[in-house]
Amino acid sequence: MSDETTRRDFLQAGVAAGVALGLAEELLGAQQDNGKGLPTRPLGKTGEQVSILCLGGWHIGQCGKDEGDPAAVKMMHEAIDGGMTFFDNAWDYHDGYAEELMGKAISDRRDKVFLMTKNCERDYKGSMSNLDDSLKRLKTDRIDLWQFHEINYDNDPEWVFEKGGLKAALEAQKAGKVRFIGFTGHKDPRIHLEMLGQPYKWATAQMPINICDYFYRSFQKNVVPACLKNGVGVIGMKTLAGSPDGKNGAIPAAGLATGEECIHYSLSQPVSSQVVGIRIRRDLDQALKAGRGFKPLDKDQLASMRAKVEDAAGDGRIELFKSTQHFDGPHHKKQHGFTVEETS
Numbered sequence: 001m002s003d004e005t006t007r008r009d010f011l012q013a014g015v016a017a018g019v020a021l022g023l024a025e026e027l028l029g030a031q032q033d034n035g036k037g038l039p040t041r042p043l044g045k046t047g048e049q050v051s052i053l054c055l056g057g058w059h060i061g062q063c064g065k066d067e068g069d070p071a072a073v074k075m076m077h078e079a080i081d082g083g084m085t086f087f088d089n090a091w092d093y094h095d096g097y098a099e100e101l102m103g104k105a106i107s108d109r110r111d112k113v114f115l116m117t118k119n120c121e122r123d124y125k126g127s128m129s130n131l132d133d134s135l136k137r138l139k140t141d142r143i144d145l146w147q148f149h150e151i152n153y154d155n156d157p158e159w160v161f162e163k164g165g166l167k168a169a170l171e172a173q174k175a176g177k178v179r180f181i182g183f184t185g186h187k188d189p190r191i192h193l194e195m196l197g198q199p200y201k202w203a204t205a206q207m208p209i210n211i212c213d214y215f216y217r218s219f220q221k222n223v224v225p226a227c228l229k230n231g232v233g234v235i236g237m238k239t240l241a242g243s244p245d246g247k248n249g250a251i252p253a254a255g256l257a258t259g260e261e262c263i264h265y266s267l268s269q270p271v272s273s274q275v276v277g278i279r280i281r282r283d284l285d286q287a288l289k290a291g292r293g294f295k296p297l298d299k300d301q302l303a304s305m306r307a308k309v310e311d312a313a314g315d316g317r318i319e320l321f322k323s324t325q326h327f328d329g330p331h332h333k334k335q336h337g338f339t340v341e342e343t344s
Helices: 003-029 057-067 069-081 093-106 124-137 156-162 165-174 189-196 224-229 259-267 281-291 299-313 330-335
Strands: 040-042 049-051 053-055 114-119 143-148 178-184 204-208 233-237 273-276
Touching: 003 040, 003 224, 049 053, 053 281, 057 069, 057 093, 069 093, 069 281, 093 124, 114 124, 114 165, 124 143, 124 165, 143 165, 143 204, 156 165, 156 189, 165 178, 178 233, 189 204, 189 224, 224 233, 259 273, 259 281, 259 299
Parallel strands: 053 273, 114 143, 143 178, 178 204, 204 233, 233 273
Antiparallel strands: 040 049
16 A cells, blocks of 8 residues: 555545534534423434434333333323433334333324334335334324334345335335334444445434443444434434343443433434433433433543543443343344243
């Protein structure tokens, strides 16, 4: 490689980084107050404004199982009243119970919620079946954002196209059952970039965005800039780096940062919205407190937070959803031939 080529590549990388930084600042600067203290941001190029915090479907399903349907429904109503109007779910969360529970909560306030759920199939027939199930469970005639769930494995991007999953999504969109189409994944930035490189312009991409992500298979460094350049809305997740025990976030449990600090860090990245798990009252109170009137942290504050986690974050011991199969859904493990342990 010549010195001139090296110099040109360096300059191009610098320009790309500058463009990404400018786009990130533009998104954070586009944050608006929705009148309830929980601001909104643009969702990519969809023309939609969504709350900067998104209520996670898996955890609210666990809330319902632990505390009963009425308690979980009440929690969702209070989230909406507090300005958290972006709701997340998936076809396979708690074997469909999470969608059914959410359907109960939003049936009389559907117009107040931007509703996202996820398709767990890759083929045409399975995708259409997932959609029908989700619409019935959620008691709605449309999904605002339908995402392909857990694009985690090397052949997932090809399967979505070759097996007919995207064809199903496009037909559903044309029929008015789905408004926008995106994808999610928590394993490897390389697979997200492969998905972004497929011949379709995604509305959104969902990915881990947390303090530790900066140092290990980093989505915020490798995928977010590509999304911003292409107008793809970034939805963050794994704010606390997951909860191996289903209750406590890995980052707070390791004493690396508080839950509120974790939320502030993620919201200081150029995400349209950050998914937060709401399993108990403390989770909702913490999220609303962290999000109300939020202002992005400055570069020195961000650097200080990263410095505190660097030693623990570099090898994946905190982000087990990247380094192990602990967080991979059983449905998707089976799709790829992995053994799934039966639970009692």
